[in-house]
Amino acid sequence: MVTRVGDIHLGLANANKLLARFLAGHASELQLKLIHIQGGSLRNAIPRESEAIFAVPISVADNLETSKNHYLAMLRSEFAALEKNLVITLDETTTELFALTADCKSRLLHFLNAAPNGVIQMSDDIKEVVETSLNTGVVKMDEKKAEITF
Secondary structure, eight states: OOOOOOOOGGGGOOOHHHHHHHHHHTTTTTEEEEEEEOOOOOOBOOOSSSEEEEEOOGGGGHHHHHHHHHHHHHHHEEEEEEOOOOOOOOOOOSOOOOOOOOHHHHHHHHHHHHSEEEEEESSSSSSEEEEEEOOOOEEEESSOOOEEEE
């Protein structure tokens, strides 16, 4: 696996942010119940992979596939110059874990979406040098809490 340390100025896709954006954007229409989310391995490396376990009613399962395909097409357009190999996969699974409450799911996804990510300020003194940046580097959960490392 290639880590992308020091590439914050390139505007590369952050898998944690992209996943949270999809989940938040489709939570209502898909009646999505979030069970688990995790991604990234280092606070100072742009995450290339992120994953979630969630449940949707069988009645909207076809809509999930359609929504995923539309979102992937949008991302491929948005990141066309930077990310040539964007992929989203959906796999069926089973779990013993419980879903987050609607309030916890909403708060977590809204936080992940609202958190700044990328270059915040370029240096005024040195051309093309990042002075301040923020990376949503690691997202992990257990049965009691979610932890996001910037």
